[in-house]
Structure formats: C-alpha cells, structure tokens
Amino acid sequence: MGVLYSGADDCCMKGWDERIDSRTPIFMNRKEHSAGVCSIQCSYFSEHVLATGSYDEHLRIWDLRNVAKPVTAKKASLQGGVWRVKWHPRKRDLILAACMHNGFRVVSAGSNELRTVEHYTAHKSLAYGADWSWQKAHNSGSLGLVATCSFYDCLLHIWSVQTPPNQVSTAADDGACQR
Template sequence: MSDDSDEKPPCKQITTLHTYKTDFNADSVEWCPHEPHQNVFVCANYQLKESKDDTNAPRERFGCILLFSVSLEELRLLQTLPTAAILDQKWCHNPVNGCSILGVANAQKTIEIYALNANTVQLDLITSYQLEDDDSETLVLSLDWSTGKYESSEPELVCSDSKGKIHRFKFTNNELVRDGSWNGHDFEAWIAAFYYWEPNIFFSGGDDCVFLKFDKRAGLEPVSRNRNHEAGVTSIHSNSKREYVLATGSYDTQVRLWDIRFLKNCTSCIKTPGTLWRLKWDPFYHKHLLAACMLGGVHIIKSNNPECLEIVDSYYKHENISYGADWSFSPINSKEQALIATCSFYDNLLCVSQVGLNNQ
C-alpha cells in the first residue's frame, strides 16, 4: 500500500504535448533562440558502452545529437548526428554571421561548434577544439556563451572539465581560440557560466562544494570563494534582465539566489524535491526558474524578488534522472503560455510540454 505522504502533486498548468523515446540516455535539451527556428531544439545523448572484461581501461562513451522541430500538433525528428557522449550543449544567444551556432561539450575532452543550416535545417560541424592533456580521461562537463545580455560577432565561451579546470575561448573566424585556463576545483567542475552583464566575470561550481567567482581582468585566481553549498554545485545561471542576480543549484537540493556584489550569503533559497542539475531563467518574464531535479522531477520556481522563491508547479512525467530542461523562446498567446522540453536518463524519455505562466 502506498503512503499518501509520498504521492506527487499533480501538475497545475503543465500539459504534456509530445513524448519521444531516445535510443540512448537523454541528458540535455536546448531550444534554438533565433527566428525563424525557435520551434527547433536539440536533445543530446550519453551512453556508456558495457565492458566485456575486467580491465581498467576507460569504457567508450558515445552519444548523438537529435534535432527536432515542434508544433502543438507534431514533434518531428529532423536529424540524428552521431557524436561522442555529450555532457552539455548551448546555443549562442545571438546569430553569428547570420547562423545559429551550437556549442557542444563531450566526453572526449572536446568542444565542438555546429551551425544550423537555414536551408536544410540540419546541423553542420564548423570546428572543434580538443583540450591539451595527458592520456588520462577528461570530460568537458559544461559550457556557456558570453552573449546572454550583449550581442557579439566574436562571442566567448567558457567551459569546465572533470579535472576541475575552467577554460575560456573566443569564437572567431569560425575557429575556437583559447583565451586562458584556470585551476578551479579539487574535483569535477560541474558547471561554468558567464555573468551576462559583464562577460569578463564568470563563475564555476564543483564537486568540492565550492562556488567560485572569476574576473579575467584580475588574473588566474578566483576573486571570490564561497563554501555555503553543502554538496556539489551543479548549476549556475545569470539573469539577463535583473542585474547582479544569479541562481545556483546543488546536490544539496537547494536553489539559491545571489547578489554577485555580496557573495558571503545568498539572498534567498528554497529546498526542492531532489538534487539539482539544471536551472534556466525563463526568456519572457525572467522571474521563473525551470529546475531539473534529477530523481525529484522538474519544477517551476517563481522569484518575484531576490528575497522570495516559491515552487509554483511540478512535473513528474519522468520516472528516472531528469537532467535536461529548457524553455522555448517562442511564446504562445502573448507570453501567457510557453513550451518547455525536458529529458531523463535511463528511461530515455524526451517530453515537450505546454506551461501556463499567466497565473504563476
């Protein structure tokens, strides 16, 4: 007999429109932000090949990028692109040379850059950069573009890796040029992200529970080191409309808001039903966080001001680890309705859902 206290609350204003079973484990979804392709998104996959012997050799990690288009009536697979296993992917916020550009972090210590061909609506590989390293295994764990607030024809990219390092690049002339590497964390650096209001500033979070602030103008050492998180820091997202506001997520199940000028203590926090993996500010009101909480479902957290966080809706369609979550940039009914995409590991489930925001 089930315990009523364990029953999950019903969705209030989230309606599943489409589901899709991926062949491999699904761990990331990202919507294209640019017209006329705001109905297009990518779902990344990560699969660990089963070992047939007891050797200590690294097992193969492989995956693919699935490119979809969506409407309220149809989810359509446009392309399947075989790759190494993917840990993270992000679209550059503005087009570069008229193209939508996708950055991809993979398990072969490589960052890849793809362009969306406007005519064929297919992804084409432009360039890649493999981190110089020893022969040991290195995974690129996350990446972010500098363009969340200000457009750039030569955008910068920051990424983090499984050795705890942070790397910064400039994308220029269709090439990635490394601008520097920073020693950040004792263990995996799960996340690196720009402060969009001043791209010289970027942040990182690691499995050592440390939350770091860097300023490229100040050299290689972090300018701030915070140890308030009680477990690994997994997600960081700058608010592009609210200056100084930054959100972090952690394995300690807490979502925290920060004023980046005063990083000794967060301005507010809220406990979620599971460990955090991804946080995304909505692109319309910039006051709703979409939170992928691994085994605790997907949630919409409202922030009317830096002192108040509230879970206003919950989504439990995924029966395993919810890693990926993102907002569509194309509003429905004048921002009163939005689309989200979510995905989960092991059950290989991708969902596209409609969300009501007018009463939340």
C-alpha cells in the first residue's frame, strides 16, 4: 500500500504515504496515546489492522479505516510500558509484547477484548525485545518459539508459548504468511 507509520515521545502516531508529498502525513492521532508511541506493527493478515505499544502501558489495535481512535474494545493495559509488539506469523489473533518492568505477554486479540494468554517473567531486567520464530511448532500444544531479550543484563531467552486450555482462539493455522 506504500504507507509508513511513525510514533514518537510526543504521543503522536502518524501515517505517511510514500507516493505523495512526504512532508505532510496522511493522518495523525495525538489524542489516544498518553505517553510515547514505542512500537507499531501492521498485521500480516489484514491490510487495515495494526498494533501499537506505548509507554502509557497500553497495547492498542487499530482499524486504519478509522484512525481517530483504536478499535474501541481492543485496548488493554499490560502493566508495563509496551516497548515492542509483534504479530504471530501464522496465528492472526496473537501478539507478543515486551512490557518493560512487567515481562513479556502473549495477547489474544480474537474476541472483543484483548486477553493475556501467557505471561513470561523469567528475565530479571527490563523487557526490551521480542519476536516469534517463523518455523512451525513441532509440538501440538505449542504456539511456537519466541526469542526475548532484556536490556541491562543483555540476556536472550528462547522459550515455547504453550496453548492454555480454553484461552486461545481455535482458528486454524493460517499457514506461512508472506513478509
């Protein structure tokens, strides 16, 4: 689509269309985030959906057809500044979030509300970076492997996200998606 997104410490999220004058954003939202916008990631499965993380400790899901506000029911406090957000590469409703002083969370966005399905707290320093493995899980009870890192102690952890009973959408694996 040719749109780039930016967030900053001024609480502003902007969209830029690279095909037109790059000095003027095509949209700007200064009202929704109450602290800096740290992370923005587009959904792999829907061109109209993206997730943002903020120092205000909230994960938000946006429908880009209405950027005045996030999808109303799709906002949740993760109790830690949300430094990174990453959509699962094959499960359309799962998001991995690095939550500064509150570890890492796997969040389901499959219902009308965001729901934590796993909370990983083994790091003893600031939760900083996170990403999903693009390989398919070999264990039927696993949603896949995750790599997470913490800031001051510079540690990298690799761990498996387990499927909690009755917690995650039972939607079929959507197969490998294109990046």
